[in-house]
Amino acid sequence: MGEQSMYNAMMTAVSQTLENMAFMEVMEHFDPDYEIPAQETVWTSLLINDPVQGEIRLAMSGALLKKLSCNIFGIDEEELTESQMNDILNEIVNTVAGLFMTNLLPDDQQYKLGLPEIGEDELPAAEPGTVIWKLMTGDEDPIFIYASGPALVAMNQ
Amino acid sequence: MKRIIIADDSATARMFIKRCLSIVGLGDAELIEVENGKEALTAAKAQDVDLILTDLNMPVMDGETLVKWVKANPRLCEVPIIVITSAGNPAKEHQLLELGVYRVLNKPVSPPVMMDALSEFIDS
Numbered sequence: 001m002g003e004q005s006m007y008n009a010m011m012t013a014v015s016q017t018l019e020n021m022a023f024m025e026v027m028e029h030f031d032p033d034y035e036i037p038a039q040e041t042v043w044t045s046l047l048i049n050d051p052v053q054g055e056i057r058l059a060m061s062g063a064l065l066k067k068l069s070c071n072i073f074g075i076d077e078e079e080l081t082e083s084q085m086n087d088i089l090n091e092i093v094n095t096v097a098g099l100f101m102t103n104l105l106p107d108d109q110q111y112k113l114g115l116p117e118i119g120e121d122e123l124p125a126a127e128p129g130t131v132i133w134k135l136m137t138g139d140e141d142p143i144f145i146y147a148s149g150p151a152l153v154a155m156n157q
Numbered sequence: 158m159k160r161i162i163i164a165d166d167s168a169t170a171r172m173f174i175k176r177c178l179s180i181v182g183l184g185d186a187e188l189i190e191v192e193n194g195k196e197a198l199t200a201a202k203a204q205d206v207d208l209i210l211t212d213l214n215m216p217v218m219d220g221e222t223l224v225k226w227v228k229a230n231p232r233l234c235e236v237p238i239i240v241i242t243s244a245g246n247p248a249k250e251h252q253l254l255e256l257g258v259y260r261v262l263n264k265p266v267s268p269p270v271m272m273d274a275l276s277e278f279i280d281s
Protein backbone atom coordinates (compact mmCIF):
# COMPACT_ATOMS: atom_id res chain seq x y z
CA MET A 1 0.00 0.00 0.00
CA GLY A 2 2.59 2.58 1.13
CA GLU A 3 5.89 3.82 -0.28
CA GLN A 4 4.58 4.54 -3.76
CA SER A 5 6.21 7.29 -5.82
CA MET A 6 4.73 10.70 -5.10
CA TYR A 7 3.21 10.85 -8.58
CA ASN A 8 1.49 7.47 -8.25
CA ALA A 9 0.50 8.11 -4.65
CA MET A 10 -1.47 11.19 -5.71
CA MET A 11 -2.91 9.72 -8.92
CA THR A 12 -4.21 6.71 -7.00
CA ALA A 13 -5.60 8.91 -4.23
CA VAL A 14 -7.50 11.24 -6.57
CA SER A 15 -8.81 8.40 -8.75
CA GLN A 16 -10.00 6.37 -5.79
CA THR A 17 -11.65 9.38 -4.15
CA LEU A 18 -13.56 10.65 -7.16
CA GLU A 19 -14.53 7.21 -8.42
CA ASN A 20 -15.91 6.20 -5.04
CA MET A 21 -17.54 9.52 -4.17
CA ALA A 22 -18.91 10.60 -7.53
CA PHE A 23 -18.32 7.74 -10.00
CA MET A 24 -15.97 10.02 -11.94
CA GLU A 25 -12.94 8.85 -13.86
CA VAL A 26 -9.76 10.94 -13.56
CA MET A 27 -6.79 11.15 -15.91
CA GLU A 28 -3.91 13.46 -16.75
CA HIS A 29 -5.00 16.66 -18.48
CA PHE A 30 -4.32 16.47 -22.20
CA ASP A 31 -2.75 19.96 -22.18
CA PRO A 32 0.11 20.33 -19.66
CA ASP A 33 0.06 24.12 -20.17
CA TYR A 34 -3.64 24.48 -19.41
CA GLU A 35 -4.60 26.82 -16.55
CA ILE A 36 -8.06 27.05 -15.01
CA PRO A 37 -9.30 30.64 -15.56
CA ALA A 38 -8.89 32.49 -12.26
CA GLN A 39 -12.47 33.75 -12.19
CA GLU A 40 -13.78 30.18 -12.54
CA THR A 41 -11.47 28.60 -9.96
CA VAL A 42 -12.62 27.30 -6.59
CA TRP A 43 -10.02 25.85 -4.27
CA THR A 44 -9.29 24.52 -0.82
CA SER A 45 -6.15 23.62 1.07
CA LEU A 46 -5.02 21.43 3.92
CA LEU A 47 -1.81 21.28 5.92
CA ILE A 48 0.18 18.12 6.49
CA ASN A 49 1.59 18.54 9.99
CA ASP A 50 3.49 15.32 10.61
CA PRO A 51 5.86 13.53 9.87
CA VAL A 52 6.72 16.21 7.30
CA GLN A 53 5.27 19.67 6.94
CA GLY A 54 3.56 20.57 3.73
CA GLU A 55 0.38 21.75 2.10
CA ILE A 56 -2.03 20.16 -0.35
CA ARG A 57 -4.18 22.47 -2.48
CA LEU A 58 -7.04 21.28 -4.65
CA ALA A 59 -8.44 23.50 -7.39
CA MET A 60 -11.19 22.95 -9.92
CA SER A 61 -13.72 24.96 -11.87
CA GLY A 62 -16.88 26.09 -10.13
CA ALA A 63 -18.82 24.24 -12.84
CA LEU A 64 -17.17 20.94 -11.96
CA LEU A 65 -17.79 21.51 -8.26
CA LYS A 66 -21.51 22.04 -9.01
CA LYS A 67 -21.55 18.89 -11.13
CA LEU A 68 -19.81 16.90 -8.39
CA SER A 69 -22.09 18.29 -5.71
CA CYS A 70 -25.28 17.48 -7.65
CA ASN A 71 -23.92 14.01 -8.33
CA ILE A 72 -22.95 13.33 -4.73
CA PHE A 73 -26.00 14.80 -3.01
CA GLY A 74 -28.38 13.63 -5.74
CA ILE A 75 -30.05 17.02 -6.06
CA ASP A 76 -30.62 19.63 -8.77
CA GLU A 77 -28.25 22.59 -9.19
CA GLU A 78 -30.93 25.07 -8.04
CA GLU A 79 -31.16 23.26 -4.70
CA LEU A 80 -27.41 23.39 -4.02
CA THR A 81 -26.11 25.72 -1.34
CA GLU A 82 -22.65 27.26 -1.16
CA SER A 83 -22.19 25.53 2.17
CA GLN A 84 -22.82 22.11 0.59
CA MET A 85 -20.36 22.81 -2.21
CA ASN A 86 -17.67 24.03 0.19
CA ASP A 87 -18.21 20.96 2.35
CA ILE A 88 -17.76 18.65 -0.63
CA LEU A 89 -14.61 20.45 -1.76
CA ASN A 90 -13.17 20.13 1.74
CA GLU A 91 -14.16 16.48 2.06
CA ILE A 92 -12.51 15.70 -1.28
CA VAL A 93 -9.19 17.34 -0.30
CA ASN A 94 -9.34 15.68 3.12
CA THR A 95 -9.86 12.24 1.59
CA VAL A 96 -7.31 12.79 -1.18
CA ALA A 97 -4.66 14.00 1.29
CA GLY A 98 -5.22 11.03 3.60
CA LEU A 99 -4.99 8.48 0.82
CA PHE A 100 -1.98 10.29 -0.64
CA MET A 101 -0.05 10.09 2.63
CA THR A 102 -1.09 6.46 3.15
CA ASN A 103 0.18 5.63 -0.34
CA LEU A 104 3.36 7.66 0.08
CA LEU A 105 4.58 6.65 3.53
CA PRO A 106 5.67 3.26 4.84
CA ASP A 107 2.84 1.29 6.47
CA ASP A 108 4.31 1.75 9.95
CA GLN A 109 4.55 5.55 9.62
CA GLN A 110 1.67 7.58 11.06
CA TYR A 111 0.81 11.08 9.87
CA LYS A 112 -1.25 14.05 10.98
CA LEU A 113 -3.38 16.24 8.77
CA GLY A 114 -4.80 19.67 9.51
CA LEU A 115 -8.37 20.70 8.80
CA PRO A 116 -9.28 21.80 5.26
CA GLU A 117 -9.88 25.49 4.60
CA ILE A 118 -11.74 26.94 1.63
CA GLY A 119 -9.72 29.51 -0.33
CA GLU A 120 -11.54 32.81 -0.11
CA ASP A 121 -9.31 34.79 -2.47
CA GLU A 122 -7.80 34.05 -5.85
CA LEU A 123 -5.67 30.91 -5.92
CA PRO A 124 -2.12 32.04 -5.03
CA ALA A 125 0.70 31.40 -7.48
CA ALA A 126 2.47 28.12 -6.78
CA GLU A 127 5.65 28.47 -4.72
CA PRO A 128 8.89 27.41 -6.39
CA GLY A 129 9.34 23.65 -6.08
CA THR A 130 5.62 22.91 -5.84
CA VAL A 131 4.63 19.58 -7.37
CA ILE A 132 1.55 19.98 -9.57
CA TRP A 133 -0.80 17.33 -10.92
CA LYS A 134 -2.89 18.66 -13.80
CA LEU A 135 -5.76 16.23 -14.09
CA MET A 136 -9.18 16.14 -15.68
CA THR A 137 -12.35 14.11 -15.48
CA GLY A 138 -13.74 12.00 -18.31
CA ASP A 139 -15.75 15.09 -19.32
CA GLU A 140 -12.48 17.08 -19.54
CA ASP A 141 -13.24 19.20 -16.49
CA PRO A 142 -9.89 20.19 -14.96
CA ILE A 143 -8.79 19.28 -11.44
CA PHE A 144 -5.40 20.52 -10.26
CA ILE A 145 -3.54 19.38 -7.15
CA TYR A 146 -0.57 21.23 -5.67
CA ALA A 147 1.82 19.75 -3.08
CA SER A 148 4.19 22.26 -1.49
CA GLY A 149 6.61 22.57 1.43
CA PRO A 150 10.30 21.68 1.19
CA ALA A 151 10.09 18.58 3.40
CA LEU A 152 7.10 17.16 1.56
CA VAL A 153 8.46 17.97 -1.88
CA ALA A 154 11.79 16.34 -0.93
CA MET A 155 9.92 13.03 -0.85
CA ASN A 156 9.36 13.38 -4.61
CA GLN A 157 12.26 11.15 -5.67
CA MET B 158 -34.48 0.29 17.11
CA LYS B 159 -30.72 0.82 17.07
CA ARG B 160 -29.40 4.22 18.07
CA ILE B 161 -26.22 5.27 16.29
CA ILE B 162 -24.03 8.34 16.69
CA ILE B 163 -22.34 9.66 13.54
CA ALA B 164 -19.52 12.08 14.38
CA ASP B 165 -17.94 13.94 11.47
CA ASP B 166 -17.47 17.65 10.83
CA SER B 167 -18.30 17.11 7.16
CA ALA B 168 -21.97 16.99 6.19
CA THR B 169 -20.87 15.21 3.01
CA ALA B 170 -19.16 12.45 4.97
CA ARG B 171 -22.20 12.06 7.25
CA MET B 172 -24.42 11.81 4.21
CA PHE B 173 -22.23 9.04 2.76
CA ILE B 174 -22.33 7.15 6.05
CA LYS B 175 -26.14 7.50 6.30
CA ARG B 176 -26.49 6.26 2.74
CA CYS B 177 -24.33 3.23 3.53
CA LEU B 178 -26.28 2.47 6.71
CA SER B 179 -29.51 2.59 4.76
CA ILE B 180 -28.15 0.25 2.08
CA VAL B 181 -26.89 -2.28 4.63
CA GLY B 182 -30.27 -2.44 6.36
CA LEU B 183 -29.95 0.11 9.13
CA GLY B 184 -32.16 2.73 7.49
CA ASP B 185 -34.60 2.62 10.38
CA ALA B 186 -31.94 3.22 13.03
CA GLU B 187 -32.12 6.43 15.04
CA LEU B 188 -29.16 8.45 13.81
CA ILE B 189 -27.64 11.19 15.94
CA GLU B 190 -25.44 13.43 13.81
CA VAL B 191 -22.76 15.50 15.51
CA GLU B 192 -19.79 17.52 14.25
CA ASN B 193 -17.03 16.64 16.69
CA GLY B 194 -15.94 14.28 19.44
CA LYS B 195 -17.16 16.49 22.25
CA GLU B 196 -20.70 16.56 20.87
CA ALA B 197 -20.53 12.80 20.36
CA LEU B 198 -19.47 12.26 23.96
CA THR B 199 -22.26 14.50 25.23
CA ALA B 200 -24.80 12.60 23.11
CA ALA B 201 -23.50 9.22 24.28
CA LYS B 202 -23.73 10.26 27.93
CA ALA B 203 -27.26 11.59 27.48
CA GLN B 204 -28.83 8.39 26.13
CA ASP B 205 -28.12 4.73 25.50
CA VAL B 206 -26.39 4.25 22.17
CA ASP B 207 -25.66 1.02 20.29
CA LEU B 208 -22.83 2.19 18.05
CA ILE B 209 -20.55 5.16 17.48
CA LEU B 210 -19.22 5.92 14.00
CA THR B 211 -16.57 8.60 14.12
CA ASP B 212 -14.07 10.44 11.98
CA LEU B 213 -10.60 11.10 13.42
CA ASN B 214 -9.74 14.56 12.15
CA MET B 215 -12.35 16.91 13.67
CA PRO B 216 -12.23 20.30 15.38
CA VAL B 217 -12.85 20.79 19.13
CA MET B 218 -12.28 17.12 20.02
CA ASP B 219 -10.79 14.64 17.57
CA GLY B 220 -11.92 11.04 17.15
CA GLU B 221 -8.97 9.49 18.96
CA THR B 222 -9.67 11.58 22.05
CA LEU B 223 -13.34 10.60 21.84
CA VAL B 224 -12.32 6.93 21.79
CA LYS B 225 -10.20 7.41 24.92
CA TRP B 226 -13.05 9.17 26.75
CA VAL B 227 -15.60 6.51 25.79
CA LYS B 228 -13.32 3.63 26.75
CA ALA B 229 -12.56 5.29 30.10
CA ASN B 230 -16.26 5.59 30.96
CA PRO B 231 -17.63 2.42 32.64
CA ARG B 232 -21.12 3.02 31.24
CA LEU B 233 -19.93 3.60 27.69
CA CYS B 234 -16.85 1.42 27.38
CA GLU B 235 -18.72 -1.51 25.80
CA VAL B 236 -20.26 0.63 23.04
CA PRO B 237 -18.62 -0.45 19.78
CA ILE B 238 -16.76 2.31 17.95
CA ILE B 239 -16.02 2.26 14.25
CA VAL B 240 -13.56 4.86 13.01
CA ILE B 241 -14.13 6.06 9.44
CA THR B 242 -11.21 8.20 8.40
CA SER B 243 -9.11 9.52 5.58
CA ALA B 244 -6.11 9.53 7.90
CA GLY B 245 -5.82 5.82 8.53
CA ASN B 246 -2.91 3.62 7.58
CA PRO B 247 -1.84 0.26 9.05
CA ALA B 248 0.11 1.93 11.88
CA LYS B 249 -2.81 4.14 12.87
CA GLU B 250 -5.25 1.25 12.58
CA HIS B 251 -3.11 -0.85 14.90
CA GLN B 252 -2.97 1.96 17.46
CA LEU B 253 -6.75 2.49 17.35
CA LEU B 254 -7.48 -1.22 17.71
CA GLU B 255 -5.20 -1.25 20.75
CA LEU B 256 -7.33 1.53 22.21
CA GLY B 257 -10.41 -0.68 21.84
CA VAL B 258 -11.85 0.49 18.54
CA TYR B 259 -13.96 -2.24 16.90
CA ARG B 260 -13.04 -1.51 13.29
CA VAL B 261 -11.18 1.13 11.26
CA LEU B 262 -12.54 1.95 7.79
CA ASN B 263 -10.94 4.18 5.22
CA LYS B 264 -12.76 6.98 3.46
CA PRO B 265 -14.47 7.07 1.09
CA VAL B 266 -16.49 4.30 2.74
CA SER B 267 -18.58 2.06 0.50
CA PRO B 268 -21.65 -0.07 1.31
CA PRO B 269 -19.84 -3.44 0.93
CA VAL B 270 -17.13 -2.33 3.34
CA MET B 271 -19.73 -0.99 5.76
CA MET B 272 -21.73 -4.22 5.45
CA ASP B 273 -18.67 -6.29 6.30
CA ALA B 274 -17.84 -4.12 9.30
CA LEU B 275 -21.40 -4.12 10.62
CA SER B 276 -22.43 -7.71 9.92
CA GLU B 277 -22.15 -8.81 13.55
CA PHE B 278 -23.84 -5.63 14.72
CA ILE B 279 -26.76 -6.05 12.29
CA ASP B 280 -27.27 -9.68 13.33
CA SER B 281 -27.27 -8.90 17.05
